[in-house]
Amino acid sequence: MGRFFATLLTLGAVVSGCTTGEQSAAKQAQAEDDQACQISGSSPGTQAYSECRTRLAQQRTVPRTQTEENKYQNIDAKMQLGVPPTQSSPYGR
Numbered sequence: 008m009g010r011f012f013a014t015l016l017t018l019g020a021v022v023s024g025c026t027t028g029e030q031s032a033a034k035q036a037q038a039e040d041d042q043a044c045q046i047s048g049s050s051p052g053t054q055a056y057s058e059c060r061t062r063l064a065q066q067r068t069v070p071r072t073q074t075e076e077n078k079y080q081n082i083d084a085k086m087q088l089g090v091p092p093t094q095s096s097p098y099g100r
Contacts, residue, residue, distance in 0.1 A: 040063040043063060
């Protein structure tokens, strides 16, 4: 019974560590976007600032989408060549 709780606590620590890392990265990105928009002359609360933040957020998502598309194209090409698929981590490692 004690091992079960120890395992559960360890799992909880790992999961919360991942969430904290993701939250930290999101906060970092928000701070960088805020700084970039203010350096360009936009002030928080203005339409120009809002448009700047939206543009930067969209630019951040495009590379991820392109990377995912490239991954699927590579898989399709390998399958056409007869290369069997490999088991990969869902975390991209």
